[in-house]
Amino acid sequence: MSRFSESIRSHLLETFSGDTQGTPYWVKNIEDGDDVGFFGPGSASWAVHGGMPTMVAGIRALLMQTLHPGAMAGVHDWSRYKEDPLGRLAGTIQWLITVTFGDTQLAEHESSRVAKFHDRVKGTYIDAQGVERTYSAGDPELLYWVHVVFTDAFLGCHQAWGDPIPGGADQYVSEWSIAGELVGVANPPRSEKELIAALHKFNTDGVLKHDERVEETIAFLRKPPLRRSMMPFYRIMFAGAVESIPDEYRQILGLKKPWWPASWLTGVILKMLRSLLGPSSTSEDAARTRIARLEAEGKLAS
Secondary structure: OOHHHHHHHHHHHHHHHOOOOOOOHHHHHHHOOOOOOOOOOOOHHHHHHOOOOHHHHHHHHHHHHOOOHHHHHHHHHHOOOOOOHHHHHHHHHHHHHHHHHOOHHHHHHHHHHHHHHHOOOEEEEEOOOOOEEEEEOOOHHHHHHHHHHHHHHHHHHHHHHOOOOOOHHHHHHHHHHHHHHHOOOOOOOOOHHHHHHHHHHHHHOOOOOOOHHHHHHHHHHHOOOOOHHHHHHHHHHHHHHHHHOOHHHHHHHOOOOOOOOHHHHHHHHHHHHHHHHOOOOHHHHHHHHHHHHHHHOOOOOO
């Protein structure tokens, strides 16, 4: 591996895991545990969250999340995304990966940690009709919005750049509804059709809003504090994320489809990054180590 490639690989691992080797302390916990977890090998969730399109899905999800003024108020009032954007990203990734690949107890513990953090996130915001409203991160509507947006982003990006999903899109949405319930989401969508309808309803109900906070966050996401060597790749993935967003929401965001082949180039970048990072993540490897141990100990039903 060339020095340039190794530098890119190291920075990617540090960016998305908080560790230059790609194995932060919490990944090691995935090796422990007494069961397969909520999903397991061959599941739709393992396929989607272990795939490279997650890098673009994170950008798409953050762009979409800005459209709910209550969610945006929580980010503006409480998030450290400007001071420590990579730290906030690593925290989100920790929950996503732990619930996906950890055993049941670890997934429930990590979800409880996230829920406790949300307990202190409260404030007020101006809704799309100009009415001042109170919010808390534990509000059913905000929990539902964030779950729907993230599920939609990860599914949509995997459909654009990933391999076929075991069981298809419906299987992924159904599986990941479990993760939503773990953090308090009531009756999350359980099929692709329900997911699309749930997202669309926020728009038709007049909830979504474009304002200066949306503009500010988009500007930040266009040019985050990454190393200069990473920015050409990031700009392509940002454009790919924008192109992947359905027209209905891209118009509210005030973004245009790139005139150049952003989707195709994003696919090229993701294939290159996969070759740099290897065929599987350290998290998936840790989960397989746990499962192999349990099988050797005869603790898994045949």
